[in-house]
Amino acid sequence: MTDKCIINFDHHTPQYRDDWDVKAQERASKCPVAWSEAHGGYWILSSHEDVKRAAGDPDSFSSAHNSPEKPWSKGILIPELPYTLALSESDPPIHPARRLIEAPFFAPMAVRQLADVAKRHVEEAITRIIDRGELDFAYDFAMRVAAKTTMELVGIDPERWEEFMLSAHKASLLPSDHPDYPIEEIRQVQTKMRELLTERKANPRKDILSALATKKALGEPLTMDVQVGMLSAAIFGGFGTVMSATLSVLLWLENNRELYTQLLEDDALLDRLIEETLRLNPPNHGTARTVARDMELNGQQLKQGDRVLLSWAAANRDPAVFECPAEVRLDRPNGKEHFSFGGGEHRCLGAPLARVEIRQMVRAVITHMPDYKIDRERLRYYPSFANTAGISSMPATFTPKSSER
Ligand code: HEM
Numbered sequence: 001m002t003d004k005c006i007i008n009f010d011h012h013t014p015q016y017r018d019d020w021d022v023k024a025q026e027r028a029s030k031c032p033v034a035w036s037e038a039h040g041g042y043w044i045l046s047s048h049e050d051v052k053r054a055a056g057d058p059d060s061f062s063s064a065h066n067s068p069e070k071p072w073s074k075g076i077l078i079p080e081l082p083y084t085l086a087l088s089e090s091d092p093p094i095h096p097a098r099r100l101i102e103a104p105f106f107a108p109m110a111v112r113q114l115a116d117v118a119k120r121h122v123e124e125a126i127t128r129i130i131d132r133g134e135l136d137f138a139y140d141f142a143m144r145v146a147a148k149t150t151m152e153l154v155g156i157d158p159e160r161w162e163e164f165m166l167s168a169h170k171a172s173l174l175p176s177d178h179p180d181y182p183i184e185e186i187r188q189v190q191t192k193m194r195e196l197l198t199e200r201k202a203n204p205r206k207d208i209l210s211a212l213a214t215k216k217a218l219g220e221p222l223t224m225d226v227q228v229g230m231l232s233a234a235i236f237g238g239f240g241t242v243m244s245a246t247l248s249v250l251l252w253l254e255n256n257r258e259l260y261t262q263l264l265e266d267d268a269l270l271d272r273l274i275e276e277t278l279r280l281n282p283p284n285h286g287t288a289r290t291v292a293r294d295m296e297l298n299g300q301q302l303k304q305g306d307r308v309l310l311s312w313a314a315a316n317r318d319p320a321v322f323e324c325p326a327e328v329r330l331d332r333p334n335g336k337e338h339f340s341f342g343g344g345e346h347r348c349l350g351a352p353l354a355r356v357e358i359r360q361m362v363r364a365v366i367t368h369m370p371d372y373k374i375d376r377e378r379l380r381y382y383p384s385f386a387n388t389a390g391i392s393s394m395p396a397t398f399t400p401k402s403s404e405r
Contacts, residue, residue, distance in 0.1 A: 086229030133400035155207025244390030
């Protein structure tokens with residue numbers, strides 16, 4: 001056993017946001033299981049090997065939250081959320097049973113249909129802005145496309161996207177114990193979700209709302225709270241993240257325009273660029289678990305009830321797995337081994353859809369605004385990288401074209 005490796009670490013601080021990349025790489029090799037005193041104390045796992053192990057071992061690292069059988073369970077965020085994300089914050093056997101209800105909507109055939117939905121929203125967004133010559137790639141483009149596609153996926157009128165998404169966007173900028181955390185706005189959105197779920201129970205259609213309202217997990221119908229929790233994850237999980245990933249690709253591409261032709265001709269190359277950007281700039285830097293049994297990990301003693309942050313961001317830059325981890329390498333043989341979509345049983349359900357959306361948005365920008373110029377002075381990042389990380393606003397100009405195409 002070695003001494004506790006205590007570090008000065010708080011993933012909610014601006015300091016973390018500003019130097020996480022340098023520190024992450026250091027931790028992965030020097031202090032892979034570290035302890036921070038912030039937020040009541042938590043472990044930080046930073047090596048690829050430990051993060052993979054913890055994500056794949058729900059018996060030892062629990063995602064549960066407010067579970068009567070696991071009174072110590074605190075869910076996937078540090079500090080814990082004031083409500084429960086019923087899918088993400090559950091363990092087997094109920095987790096796979098709940099996941100099965102939503103999984104068909106993310107199966108390959110369903111994603112092919114959603115690709116058409118995303119394409120329509122990309123074209124609409126381009127038509128709105130193409131004759132302006134300026135835009136915010138976040139609000140005018142990526143947030144809009146991702147949010148509207150998600151709304152159609154769950155079965156809500158896409159024109160209502162701001163009503164449902166903007167409070168979640170605000171929430172993703174703050175820790176849940178911050179005085180300005182928009183809990184009231186989120187509760188109002190959840191009331192609207194309850195109304196929609198009740199209506200869909202009476203008149204089911206082929207959408208996620210109806211599946212949640214009518215299907216059973218382990219033989220029991222889902223309670224209304226569970227339905228709302230699962231719906232919240234599907235709605236809130238899939239737009240800030242997709243937006244952040246898309247903007248990271250566009251930021252890098254502005255200085256690598258010589259690749260345009262190749263990227264338009266070769267989907268595989270575009271996919272490698274997207275994976276490499278996700279590895280380097282994960283829109284979600286890490287989620288938490290609660291230790292379910294006393295154990296030793298990498299020489300550190302973890303006790304039941306301890307909180308643990310699985311740092312996807314650090315694991316993605318582990319030099320033991322990724323050669324020259326801070327470099328963009330489009331020919332990286334193991335480029336897909338990143339954790340930006342998590343790992344294990346809770347691996348992101350929306351990953352195939354996210355990839356399709358990002359690919360379509362990047363292709364559209366290269367095609368319709370090839371000379372876009374980002375106003376780097378006005379580029380804004382999320383104030384904290386704890387919930388959603390990356391760019392939150394990216395104003396740019398380009399040569400306008402007539403929208404009558
Ligand atoms: C680039 C975009 C995205 C990123 C980086 C991302 C990231 C993640 C991560 C890291 C997890 C695992 C959390 C954990 O293990 O505790 C996750 C889970 C999840 N994501 Fe995503 N996500 C993205 C897009 C989406 C989209 C588009 C949707 C749906 C519209 C979605 C829905 C979900 C759901 C439902 C889960 C919970 C899965 C489970 O617990 O079984 N995500 N996501």
